[in-house]
Amino acid sequence: MIEYVLYLSPLLALLLGIFCIIFRSDTATNISYSFKTARTFLFISFFLEIVFYNKSLIANVTQGSPFTLLFESSLYICAFIVLYLSKKWFTSMNVAGHWFCSCILMSVLYGCLLVESYNLLLTVLMCVLLMFNNFILIKLFQKKKDSSLNIKIYMIMMFLSWLLSGFSLIVFYTYSGDLSYSALMPYIDVNQQDLFIFSAVAALVCVFVFMFGLAPLHFWFAEALANTILPVITYFLLVPIVACFGCFIQLNLHMLAAYQDELLFFYKIVALLSVGIGAIGACSAQNIRKTFAYVSVYHLGLILLALFHFTPKTVDASFVYLFSYLLAITGICTTLFGLKIKGEYLMTLPELSGAAYKKPYIAAMMAVFIFSLSGLPPFLGFMGQFSVLSRLAAYRLYELGFVLLMSIILTFAYIQIIYTMFKDNKIPFDRADKGIYTAMLINAAVMLFIVVNPQYLVEDFVLMIETVFK
Amino acid sequence: MGSLLASFLLVPLLGCIFVLFSQKHKNNGYNVALFTLSANILLILRMLSLCETMDAEFLYSYQWLTHPNVRFILGVDVFSLVLLLGVYISLIIGLTGLSSEQRRNKSLQILTLYFVWNMEALLLAKDIIFFYIFFAGMLLPLFWLICLHGSFKKISSSALFFLFNFAGSLLLLISMLVVYRYNRGSVLLSAVGILDIPKHAQLIVIGGICGAFISRIPIWPFHNWISFIYSDIKNPLIYIVMSMMPLTGLYGFIRFGQIMLSDSIYTFVPIIETFCVLTMLFIALIGLSHRNFLQKLFSYSTIYYLLFLMSKLLLTDKYQMNMAYSLFIFLIVNASLAVLDLFAENAREESNGNYRGILAYMPRLANLFTFFVLIAVGLPISSMFWNNFILISALFRESFMTGIWVMTSTSLIGMALIYELYIMCDTRLSLTTNDTVCDISDANLAFFAGVTIILFLSFFNPLWFVF
Amino acid sequence: MIAYTTFLLFLTGLFSSIKVSIKTDKILSFIAFAALFTIFGNFCESWLSGDNQTFSFIWNSSPSGNINFDIISNPYNYEIILPFFIITLLSALHIQIFRYEERKSSAVAFLAFNLAILTAMITSNNFVQLLSAVFIADILAVLIIKDTGASKKYTLMNMAADMILFMVLAVINSLVDSLDIRQILAYKKSGFHADFLAIFGLTAVFMKFGFFIFHIGILSLQNIRLHRLLEILFLSAPLTALVLLLKFNILWRESAYFLPYLDALCSLTLAFGFFGSLLIDCYKAxxxxxxxxxxxxxxxxxxxxxxxxxxxxxxxxxxxxxxxxxxxxxxxxxxxxxxxxxxxxxxxxxxxxxxxxxxxxxxxxxxxxxxxxxxxxxxxxxxxxxxxxxxxxxxxxxxxxxxxxxxxxxxxxxxxxxxxxxxxxxxxxxxxxxxxxxxxxxxxxxxxxxxxxxxxxxxxxxxxxxxxxxxDIQNFEFFAFLYNNLITFLQISGKVLWLLIDRLFMDKIFIRFTVWSAKSGLSLFRKAHQSPLLGGFFVLLFIIILFMWSYNLREQISG
Structure with a gap:
């Protein structure tokens, strides 16, 4: 019994954290408390997760490995960053943050289970819950009151995804009876010709495409993020992506391997579409948040493209890319938290005007992170770009050409942002919190450290990644 | 030598950090930048003195990654050292030309030092991955320099400039990736052209490399963006930094020398040659039509870069040192003329005088100006004269018609410079200038006199400063 | 030994270049003149003693061979140098006697340098040395003229001549692959581009002489002081042209155009000089x-x-x-x-x-x-x-x-x-x-x-x-008009090209089209995303098509 409790302790810590936060959510002064509690329990959970990373309660339902530990650690760190930065927003706007903190902890919980999941039922369940959790965040923290259409779209898409995942679950359960990956894989292998099985697989993949916000299901992602608050955007750009990515690799390697050729074709189309739409969308957007939502679509498309054949090398490459993306996008979000005009965080691109003169350090750091995202050397983004594009260069030169073309278009969007910062603007920016500067510096230091010593990322982390193939 | 190389590479970075923490609104940052550049010049001289022969090469490597085996290989030879010396002296000249307000600007010094770091790493990089890193990496300081210290009109063009160069560097990335596909790990620049790879891949590699380097050199029809950036630059340092961009492309062609040996290159060379010649003539005519010395100087530098490019494409490696000596002088002269022109321009603005005949009131500046223009034109006051003679002779040997057009272009632009000098010196053309024009200071005069000595002595021995 | 003379001339020039007060300047210039006179004596003495020594050192190396600095002493070279030396002396004497030179010592210095350069040119055996001497003589000429306004056309004409000469020598060097002038005999045998070399080489020479058609530069000197004009006419560019003719005629004569071109220009110049001297009022002209x-x-x-x-x-x-x-x-x-x-x-x-x-x-x-x-x-x-x-x-x-x-x-x-x-x-x-x-x-x-x-x-x-x-006749400057128009034509061509290619083609057409296409694409993208419900419908359609396609693909693979 104690053993079970111990193995479940990371999740229990998170649940306890949520419990504590919700039961002390009466006054505005609790902002600090909510975030502090959330961070404390997140830290405890992280610690316990590291200690019991390879222990699972039921063997065929969850499985821990260095691979899962890596993704879970990333998840925890991302959630911690979101909480750290969001506190600035909530304090500044004097808005109670208990629901937000609870949702973040909840999503970490779902995310951890999703990454560890070795059973389709758990996977689908966690997906459904995570989607619902995201929905709550979008619903609660919409910036504009007239954005009900976006919520409706998300809701429709969410229900559709639930239906698809339910359909997939039913089909597999009806046909196979056992929903663990290990049981489903040989079954799918044998019944490849079956249209229902194929449909169930496609439905499952569609759910993930929706959760990643990849094209053509990107509508909800860009529109929802455009009208929500900065902490929620930061969350969406970091946390669900890590969780879904870990799960997606597991799913493809341990369950859908038989459909590799068909799925790869599907992934390729989705990835190329995402890359194209992400790049063009980023250029077209006037809303900074929407721009970064599209940027995310582009990068996730590229990661999917790099996952080709799901070999150890491609998975390694995509992880390196994901890591560099996460660091850069975290940096950008941090800088966005540091830019305020009369107490309001920036929404549109023209509001950035004059940032280079009024907030030179933040603007400079923002440019550094943006250039890192664009893959310009010597920033970390280059390593990610190099690892992914070298995969593409190996066999698929046309795709490489397309990606590079799109990267030029995307760079145009980046340049637009930087160029706006150099425009003249007389409106002063508010004083930025020192914590923002600290976060920026830490982020930059981590990037610098990895650039100088890339073996930690390219060799040590990769060793952990490759355990998923064993 | 390895430690010397490593410290050489670290000095500008240290300089950046020192400038970053220097006091605001004081000249400390400027002094640090000046000291940093001077320190590295001393290191270059030391390294040159260690090179016993012209072919001597020193290597230093740093294991960056073990899987794949990527080593950061630095290499230095007399050729790259001469170019580096030219770059450093040019930048010191640029720093000298800064106004007191510009000297107090920390960002200008930091970005310049960062650019220098990229530039020197590029000139030292021996493997393709690191070459690409610094080739693309130098876009950032340039972009920022233009954005921060150019007018707003420039910012929009700098966006185009960045995109264009970024696209160019992506071509090099494609080449690098294809090379990486066939040879995991570091591949030496000199080995890129002779790799055992399939024909189509070789074509991609060579096409990418040529495209990337050409994107840096203002060849028609892509010269427009750079000429727009050049126009009306009021900061000599930025002008000089900008004018080094084509050097990176040219250097790339020189360092990837072995690609010239592969069969695939024959597809590209005549095309590049034709475009070079057309651009040279076109730019020479434009230079003749411009009524501004800086514009003419831009045309001049473009034509000379193209001359060097054609020398590289058409000639063998035995002319490499002639090119290096010529480039060394060219870089310094180009920088000096830019700074001197801005001195004249400032004097004109201060005195509310006329551009025409301004030098008649500034005898010191006029003498210096004349000296540098004569060197630029190719008169025998520096080693550029006889090295250009050797290069152009060799070009004639390879292609008579190319030689003719090259000579026509260089002559036209030389005449244009001299013509403009006469306009600036002619007292009869000075209509409204009052007599209160301030000539350049004693310190500046002494500095430029030093530069003239360096150049003049090079006529007798290009490496006279190496003991 | 001519090398010794050259070296002493150079030293005298350096000595005479020292900037001193006006009073000391006269003494200095006299000392320099005396030095020149002594050097002349020494020169004559060496000549009479049958000096035949060669001074040579390797100055630099190049892929086309060594760049030597040669000063060859032989009676022929002595004979050529003699009149130049005498005229230099007489010019220096003029400077001593007349007061129309503010800085006499520097004027003597220029003369000394000029003679040293001419000596180096006459005795050279190397293309680089020869070209350097020609170019430096031109620079010295500008320094001797000391008049920015008057020297403009002269400088530009000489500059053009120098560039042509540079090209001609580069072509010769390209074919013989040697910097040694004596190798032109080898080139003569091959005979490549003989006409080109003869025509362009002679053109450069004529430009330096200031012959008819190319007389704009030399005639523009009519506004400078007369003693400086004489120094230019007798000691500068025309002399370099003469030396070039003496050195390269052996090569240029290979062309059938050489003699007709030479005769034509000389005859025309003779006639032009005759009419000009009669009709033009300006004495210096x-x-x-x-x-x-x-x-x-x-x-x-x-x-x-x-x-x-x-x-x-x-x-x-x-x-x-x-x-x-x-x-x-x-x-x-x-x-x-x-x-x-x-x-x-x-x-x-x-x-x-x-x-x-x-x-x-x-x-x-x-x-x-x-x-x-x-x-x-x-x-x-x-x-x-x-x-x-x-x-x-x-x-x-x-x-x-x-x-x-x-x-x-x-x-x-x-x-x-x-x-x-x-x-x-x-x-x-x-x-x-x-x-x-x-x-x-x-x-x-x-x-x-x-x-x-x-x-x-x-x-x-x-x-x-x-x-x-x-x-009308006094101001008649047909060739000046022609040259000005040529320059204007080139400038206008540059401007037109710039307008056509840079502005019209690149800015107005290419960049605008690119921007327009980008804007249209973005607007299309925005429109497509304006109605998410409609977009959603198309998305579903797309996914179904993709699904069918994937399924067909699977069947094809399995089939």
Missing amino acids: KIIYWQLMFWALFVELLKFNGFIWSAWFTALFLGMYILSNGLYLLHYYFNRRPLVSQFMTIRKENKYPLQGAFLIIFSAVISLSMTLTNMYNNVNRYYIWTFAVLFTLSLSAVLYQILFLPRRKKLLQLSTIPTQYLITAELLLFATSLLYYFHDYHISAVGVPVVFVLLCLFNPLHKLSYFYTKT
């Missing part, structure tokens, strides 16, 4: 026109002599210089008035200098006629006769105009010529011109001076002074 006539004759005589220098050329050259000095003194005498029509009456006290000047001119004419008589032969007789007739007619007509000019008013101011200096100079020059008489006396040479004197007294051509008042 007349001197330039006579000089052009002289160079045309000189080049033709060289051609008839197989482009080999001889003592007669030295005599001819010095004779012309003496003549020019006589004309120079006249100019001074007439208070440096720029136009012949402005030359005023003569004060009684100063009539000796005028007589002295005429005496010098007369002696120079005698020496020239004697030299030409000695060079006269069946081959060149027509040319010599033509020159003699045209030159005598022109010179005598102008002298007639000066001597018998209608007196309009008296000079209020005394002429500024220092009489005692002038007489000393005249005596010296006269003594020099007398040397010719002892060289090789020829009775037939008497005729020309006699005719010259007679023509000076009775010359119908003096009536051409009528044209001095015609501003």
Whole structure:
């Protein structure tokens, strides 16, 4: 019994954290408390997760490995960053943050289970819950009151995804009876010709495409993020992506391997579409948040493209890319938290005007992170770009050409942002919190450290990644 | 030598950090930048003195990654050292030309030092991955320099400039990736052209490399963006930094020398040659039509870069040192003329005088100006004269018609410079200038006199400063 | 040893370049002059002692061989250098005597450097050394002229000539793959681009001489001080052209166009000089026109002599210089008035200098006629006769105009010529011109001076002074107009190209089209995303199609 409790302790810590936060959510002064509690329990959970990373309660339902530990650690760190930065927003706007903190902890919980999941039922369940959790965040923290259409779209898409995942679950359960990956894989292998099985697989993949916000299901992602608050955007750009990515690799390697050729074709189309739409969308957007939502679509498309054949090398490459993306996008979000005009965080691109003169350090750091995202050397983004594009260069030169073309278009969007910062603007920016500067510096230091010593990322982390193939 | 190389590479970075923490609104940052550049010049001289022969090469490597085996290989030879010396002296000249307000600007010094770091790493990089890193990496300081210290009109063009160069560097990335596909790990620049790879891949590699380097050199029809950036630059340092961009492309062609040996290159060379010649003539005519010395100087530098490019494409490696000596002088002269022109321009603005005949009131500046223009034109006051003679002779040997057009272009632009000098010196053309024009200071005069000595002595021995 | 002379000349130049006060400057310039004189003595001594040594050191190396610095001492080189040295000395003496040079020492320094450079050029065996010397001589010329406005066209013309020369030598070097001038014999055998080399090489030479068609530059010097003009005419670009002709004629003669081109330009220049000297009022311009006539004759005589220098050329050259000095003194005498029509009456006290000047001119004419008589032969007789007739007619007509000019008013101011200096100079020059008489006396040479004197007294051509008042003729600058238009045409071409390609094609068409396409694409993208519900429908459709496609693909694989 104690053993079970111990193995479940990371999740229990998170649940306890949520419990504590919700039961002390009466006054505005609790902002600090909510975030502090959330961070404390997140830290405890992280610690316990590291200690019991390879222990699972039921063997065929969850499985821990260095691979899962890596993704879970990333998840925890991302959630911690979101909480750290969001506190600035909530304090500044004097808005109670208990629901937000609870949702973040909840999503970490779902995310951890999703990454560890070795059973389709758990996977689908966690997906459904995570989607619902995201929905709550979008619903609660919409910036504009007239954005009900976006919520409706998300809701429709969410229900559709639930239906698809339910359909997939039913089909597999009806046909196979056992929903663990290990049981489903040989079954799918044998019944490849079956249209229902194929449909169930496609439905499952569609759910993930929706959760990643990849094209053509990107509508909800860009529109929802455009009208929500900065902490929620930061969350969406970091946390669900890590969780879904870990799960997606597991799913493809341990369950859908038989459909590799068909799925790869599907992934390729989705990835190329995402890359194209992400790049063009980023250029077209006037809303900074929407721009970064599209940027995310582009990068996730590229990661999917790099996952080709799901070999150890491609998975390694995509992880390196994901890591560099996460660091850069975290940096950008941090800088966005540091830019305020009369107490309001920036929404549109023209509001950035004059940032280079009024907030030179933040603007400079923002440019550094943006250039890192664009893959310009010597920033970390280059390593990610190099690892992914070298995969593409190996066999698929046309795709490489397309990606590079799109990267030029995307760079145009980046340049637009930087160029706006150099425009003249007389409106002063508010004083930025020192914590923002600290976060920026830490982020930059981590990037610098990895650039100088890339073996930690390219060799040590990769060793952990490759355990998923064993 | 390895430690010397490593410290050489670290000095500008240290300089950046020192400038970053220097006091605001004081000249400390400027002094640090000046000291940093001077320190590295001393290191270059030391390294040159260690090179016993012209072919001597020193290597230093740093294991960056073990899987794949990527080593950061630095290499230095007399050729790259001469170019580096030219770059450093040019930048010191640029720093000298800064106004007191510009000297107090920390960002200008930091970005310049960062650019220098990229530039020197590029000139030292021996493997393709690191070459690409610094080739693309130098876009950032340039972009920022233009954005921060150019007018707003420039910012929009700098966006185009960045995109264009970024696209160019992506071509090099494609080449690098294809090379990486066939040879995991570091591949030496000199080995890129002779790799055992399939024909189509070789074509991609060579096409990418040529495209990337050409994107840096203002060849028609892509010269427009750079000429727009050049126009009306009021900061000599930025002008000089900008004018080094084509050097990176040219250097790339020189360092990837072995690609010239592969069969695939024959597809590209005549095309590049034709475009070079057309651009040279076109730019020479434009230079003749411009009524501004800086514009003419831009045309001049473009034509000379193209001359060097054609020398590289058409000639063998035995002319490499002639090119290096010529480039060394060219870089310094180009920088000096830019700074001197801005001195004249400032004097004109201060005195509310006329551009025409301004030098008649500034005898010191006029003498210096004349000296540098004569060197630029190719008169025998520096080693550029006889090295250009050797290069152009060799070009004639390879292609008579190319030689003719090259000579026509260089002559036209030389005449244009001299013509403009006469306009600036002619007292009869000075209509409204009052007599209160301030000539350049004693310190500046002494500095430029030093530069003239360096150049003049090079006529007798290009490496006279190496003991 | 010529190398020793060159080195000493260079040192003298350096010494004389020292900036000192005005008073010390005179002493310094005199010391420099004395040094030049001593060097000349040393030079003559070496020559007479049969010096035949070669000074050579490897200056630099190049892929085309070593760049040597050679100073070859042989009697032939001594012979060529001699007249240049004498003229340099006389010019330095002029600077000592007359006060129209603010910084005498620096003027002497330029002369010393110039002679050193000419020596290096004459004795060179290397393309780089030769070209360097030619270019440096041009730079020194600009320094000697010391007039920005006046030297513009001259500099540009010389610059163009230098560039052409640079190209010609580069072509030669490209084919022989050696920097050694002696290798042109090897090139001669191959004969590649012979016509190109001859035409362009000669063009460069003609530009440096300032021959007809290319005379704009040299004529633009008519506004500089006369003694500087003489230094340019006798010691600068034309001399470099002469040396080039002496060195490269062997190669250029391979072309069939060489001799016709040479003859045509020389003849045209002769005619042009004749008419110019008669019709143009400016005195210095007349001197330039006579000089052009002289160079045309000189080049033709060289051609008839197989482009080999001889003592007669030295005599001819010095004779012309003496003549020019006589004309120079006249100019001074007439208070440096720029136009012949402005030359005023003569004060009684100063009539000796005028007589002295005429005496010098007369002696120079005698020496020239004697030299030409000695060079006269069946081959060149027509040319010599033509020159003699045209030159005598022109010179005598102008002298007639000066001597018998209608007196309009008296000079209020005394002429500024220092009489005692002038007489000393005249005596010296006269003594020099007398040397010719002892060289090789020829009775037939008497005729020309006699005719010259007679023509000076009775010359119908003096009536051409009528044209001095015609501003149309005085300002007639057809070739200047042509060159200006050529430059304007080039500038306009540049502007048009810039407008067409940069502005119209790149800016207005290419970039605008790109921006328009990008904007259209983005607007399309925005429109597509404006209605998410409709978008959602299409998305579903897309996914179904993709699904079907994937399924078909699977079937194909399994099938």
